[in-house]
Every structure is written in structure tokens, then in C-alpha cells.
Amino acid sequence: MRGRTIEELRDRVNGSVITPEDEDYEEARKVYNAMIDRHPRVVVRCTQAGDVTAAVDFARENELAVAVRGGGHSVPGFGTADDAVVADLSGMRDVTVDPERRTARAEGGATWGLFNDATHAHGLATTGGIVSTTGIGGLTLGGGIGYLARGVGLSCDNLISAEMVTAEGRSIMASAKENEDLFWAIRGGGGNFGVVTSFEYRLHPIPEIYGGPMFFELDQARNLLEFYRDYIKDAPEEMGGFPAFQIAPPLPFIPEDRHGDKFAIFVACWAGPIDQGERALAPLHDLAPVVAEHVGPMPYPALNSAFDALYPPGLQHYWKANFVTELNDEAIDAHVDHGPQVPVLQSTVHIYPVNGACHRVAPDATAFAYREANFATVIAGMWPDPTQNEENIKWVRDYYEATAPLSEEGGYINFMSGDDQDRIRSNYKGNYERLVEVKRKYDPDNMFRLNQNIKP
Numbered sequence: 001m002r003g004r005t006i007e008e009l010r011d012r013v014n015g016s017v018i019t020p021e022d023e024d025y026e027e028a029r030k031v032y033n034a035m036i037d038r039h040p041r042v043v044v045r046c047t048q049a050g051d052v053t054a055a056v057d058f059a060r061e062n063e064l065a066v067a068v069r070g071g072g073h074s075v076p077g078f079g080t081a082d083d084a085v086v087a088d089l090s091g092m093r094d095v096t097v098d099p100e101r102r103t104a105r106a107e108g109g110a111t112w113g114l115f116n117d118a119t120h121a122h123g124l125a126t127t128g129g130i131v132s133t134t135g136i137g138g139l140t141l142g143g144g145i146g147y148l149a150r151g152v153g154l155s156c157d158n159l160i161s162a163e164m165v166t167a168e169g170r171s172i173m174a175s176a177k178e179n180e181d182l183f184w185a186i187r188g189g190g191g192n193f194g195v196v197t198s199f200e201y202r203l204h205p206i207p208e209i210y211g212g213p214m215f216f217e218l219d220q221a222r223n224l225l226e227f228y229r230d231y232i233k234d235a236p237e238e239m240g241g242f243p244a245f246q247i248a249p250p251l252p253f254i255p256e257d258r259h260g261d262k263f264a265i266f267v268a269c270w271a272g273p274i275d276q277g278e279r280a281l282a283p284l285h286d287l288a289p290v291v292a293e294h295v296g297p298m299p300y301p302a303l304n305s306a307f308d309a310l311y312p313p314g315l316q317h318y319w320k321a322n323f324v325t326e327l328n329d330e331a332i333d334a335h336v337d338h339g340p341q342v343p344v345l346q347s348t349v350h351i352y353p354v355n356g357a358c359h360r361v362a363p364d365a366t367a368f369a370y371r372e373a374n375f376a377t378v379i380a381g382m383w384p385d386p387t388q389n390e391e392n393i394k395w396v397r398d399y400y401e402a403t404a405p406l407s408e409e410g411g412y413i414n415f416m417s418g419d420d421q422d423r424i425r426s427n428y429k430g431n432y433e434r435l436v437e438v439k440r441k442y443d444p445d446n447m448f449r450l451n452q453n454i455k456p
């Protein structure tokens with residue numbers, strides 16, 4: 001038996017082992033969503049793969065669950081749990097780029113900010129999240145939707161290999177050549193199958209993009225959504241971005257007397273030749289007068305961190321999600337009813353396009369099953385004041401109730417809340433049974449159950 005006691009665990013771990021008796025425990029048990037208030041048995045701040053193995057061994061020997069924490073952004077707070085062993089990978093964030101091969105290897109706790117900065121230094125990029133503090137770990141394993149998805153696929157579609165620690169404490173590689181079943185499952189199946197200590201990605205030459213947010217009057221919301229659903233079907237694949245409902249933050253490019261007003265916005269990202277950017281965005285400019293915009297050429301990481309300040313750690317989060325194949329008139333009616341009721345500055349709804357390159361991967365080629373869906377909608381309730389929980393959760397739920405019947409049965413696992421576990425099967429459609437098989441093989445005791453859980 002290895003590492004049954006906390007003392008033995010401390011002996012094995014190069015990073016730190018934090019228990020309720022330790023001063024930094026209060027900080028160590030926290031995650032990004034301040035609504036989550038859990039007391040793990042121990043937090044292992046890992047600095048190398050061996051620390052992850054030690055944490056997993058300790059959990060197995062003591063029959064505890066492992067909460068894997070990469071960037072900590074999970075809305076249901078899966079990176080912490082009562083009585084669990086937290087494998088905190090925030091000390092494992094190195095990113096190494098091979099510009100010749102156009103690949104990058106990143107440790108399991110890296111954030112998109114660190115990743116994008118490292119790849120941008122070589123004029124390269126791959127699909128990542130739209131906020132730079134989000135972890136590559138959770139985002140990639142659940143699929144990975146971002147500005148570049150129409151052009152180069154989901155984050156998981158750009159995954160070449162992953163080094164993993166299994167529930168048995170074994171270090172293994174998952175790729176198209178090794179443990180192919182596991183490689184299939186981790187591309188959309190979330191953190192169900194083990195801890196990824198490093199990810200290897202395919203990169204693309206995307207040094208700069210042309211884009212940014214454009215604010216339209218709220219009475220143009222229907223016009224914008226109708227335009228978007230048709231336009232994005234066959235828009236050039238270099239075109240990314242999404243419509244949203246948004247309260248105007250106090251930013252210099254927005255007229256001061258409009259700060260705090262509600263808008264229909266479009267956040268554009270043209271990842272093709274920069275000199276074609278203005279022309280690419282012309283249909284949006286022609287749509288309706290733009291009240292305010294911050295649009296132009298910029299480094300790709302600049303757009304990917306443009307919203308960071310709006311979303312600091314410590315907000316309350318409650319989200320709901322759906323995949324949508326046809327954004328029909330009824331669905332647009334529901335958005336136009338509920339979007340403008342957005343209660344606070346940080347809350348929003350985004351309707352991401354997931355067509356283009358995402359559609360070129362067969363639904364059973366990776367665990368991410370919704371390859372025919374055209375849109376992934378997230379109704380993201382985010383607010384600072386816990387006394388406003390009821391009002392904000394109600395906005396999300398009412399919005400969801402109105403749009404869910406007009407959507408696919410499943411949604412994107414990374415945009416869901418903790419009360420969405422009953423949707424797991426539908427999120428994976430035809431891939432669910434195969435995921436259960438892989439789960440039985442690699443984690444039969446469900447040690448990795450703190451996630452949108454696939455039960456063995």
C-alpha cells in the first residue's frame with residue numbers, strides 16, 4: 001500500500017499538501033464560482049506528474065473521490081468537493097511550442113492566457129476559450145468552443161495526445177496510436193477517465209485577427225439574430241464570433257450616457273487575412289447602426305482576454321446550455337423575450353456557432369456527439385452579490401425553460417450546472433454506451449466522479 005496517510009502523502013509530494021489544519025486551507029479549497037463552499041479532505045498542489053500519481057494513490061487507498069482542478073472554472077465547482085482529494089494542477093502550467101511541427105505541449109493546469117501567449121510568440125494558435133483565465137484542461141476535455149472553432153475545429157479536435165494518470169495510478173499516453181479508446185473518450189467526455197498531466201495540440205498560423213465587440217440597440221436584436229442564423233451557415237470559415245445580450249460596461253469606447261444600458265451585441269473574430277477583415281465584417285456593419293464598437297486588427301490573445309476584467313474570480317455562477325440545430329423564429333422570439341431581461345452586468349447569453357470544421361468530424365469519431373448542431377447556447381448567470389441569487393437563477397431558468405423545447409435534447413457539458421446530471425446521456429447521444437465501456441475499463445470504481453459523470 002502506498003500513501004495511505006497524510007504523512008506518507010506529504011513525503012511523496014513535491015508540491016504542497018494542504019489539510020483543514022493548515023493556514024492556507026481556506027484559500028486552497030476555493031474555486032472560481034463563489035457559490036461553491038466545499039471542504040475537501042486534502043488539497044494536493046501538484047508541481048509534477050508524480051504528485052498527481054501520489055494524490056490519486058492516496059484517494060484510492062482511502063476510497064475517496066478525486067476532484068481534479070485545472071483552471072478552476074467549472075461552474076458546478078467540480079474542482080473541489082466535501083471529503084475529496086483535490087488534485088490542484090495550478091502549479092503545472094508550462095507551455096512549450098514546437099514552431100516547426102506547429103504543435104504545443106501544455107501541462108494540465110495551464111490557462112488559455114498562458115497557452116495563447118506562448119503560441120502567439122510564433123504566430124500560431126488553436127481553438128481555446130474566450131476568457132483567458134479558463135483552464136485548458138476542463139475546456140478541452142469537454143470539447144472546447146471558441147472563436148476559431150468554425151475554422152479549425154473544437155479544442156479537442158486539435159488534440160494530438162494526452163499524458164494521463166489513471167485511477168490505478170498508472171502514467172499512460174492517449175493518442176491515435178496508444179490507448180485509442182481513451183483518446184476517443186477524452187475528446188468530449190470530460191474529466192471522467194483520469195488526470196491529464198499534459199496535452200499536445202495542433203496549431204495553426206493565426207497571428208492576428210480582425211474583430212471585437214459591436215453594440216446594437218436592443219430593438220435590433222431580432223434583426224441581428226435573423227441575420228446571424230442565415231449568414232453563419234455559409235459564412236467563410238475564418239469568421240467566428242457570436243451574438244449576445246449584454247449590459248454595457250463602463251468602457252471608454254461606449255458613450256458614457258449609455259453605460260448600464262442593455263444591448264444586442266455581436267463579438268466578431270475574423271481569423272483570415274487581416275486586409276480582408278473590414279470587408280468580412282461589412283455585413284454586420286450594414287445590418288443596423290452600431291452604437292459602439294471596439295473593432296479592428298488585434299493579436300489573437302487580445303480578443304481572448306478582452307472580457308477577463310468582467311469575470312474576475314469570486315462571482316456567483318449559474319448556467320444552462322443547449323445545442324441548437326435550427327434557430328427558428330420561435331427560438332428567436334424566446335431570445336428576444338428573455339435576453340433583454342438580463343439582470344446584471346456580468347450575466348449574458350451567447351449563441352456560439354459550432355458548424356464549419358466542427359461538422360467535418362463524424363459524430364462517433366470523438367466523444368463530442370453533437371456534430372450536426374449549428375449552435376451551442378449558454379445562458380450564463382454571473383453576478384457578484386449572493387443576496388441576488390434568487391433573481392439571477394430565476395432569469396437563467398426562465399430563459400432555459402423557454403428555449404429548451406426549441407433546442408436539441410442535449411447541451412454542451414462545459415456550460416452546464418450541477419443540477420444537469422440527468423442530461424448526461426442526452427449530451428452524448430449515440431456515444432454514451434461507448435463512453436460507459438471506456439469508463440468501466442479505466443475507472444471502474446468511479447474515482448473520477450466529480451464531473452458531468454458517466455457512471456461505470
Ligand SMILES: Cc1cc2nc3c(=O)[nH]c(=O)nc-3n(C[C@H](O)[C@H](O)[C@H](O)COP(=O)(O)OP(=O)(O)OC[C@H]3O[C@@H](n4cnc5c(N)ncnc54)[C@H](O)[C@@H]3O)c2cc1C
Binds near residue numbers: 070128133139146
Ligand atoms: C468565465 C468562463 C468562460 C468560459 N468560456 C468558455 C469558452 O469560451 N468555451 C468553452 O468551451 N468553455 C468555456 N467555459 C466553460 C469551461 O470550458 C468549463 O468551465 C471548464 O470546465 C473549465 O475548465 P477548467 O480547467 O478551468 O476548470 P476546472 O474547474 O479546473 O475543471 C473542471 C473539470 O474538468 C476536468 N479537468 C480539468 N482539468 C483536468 C485535467 N488536467 N485532467 C483531467 N480532468 C481535468 C475535471 O473533471 C474538473 O473537475 C467558460 C467558463 C467560464 C467560467
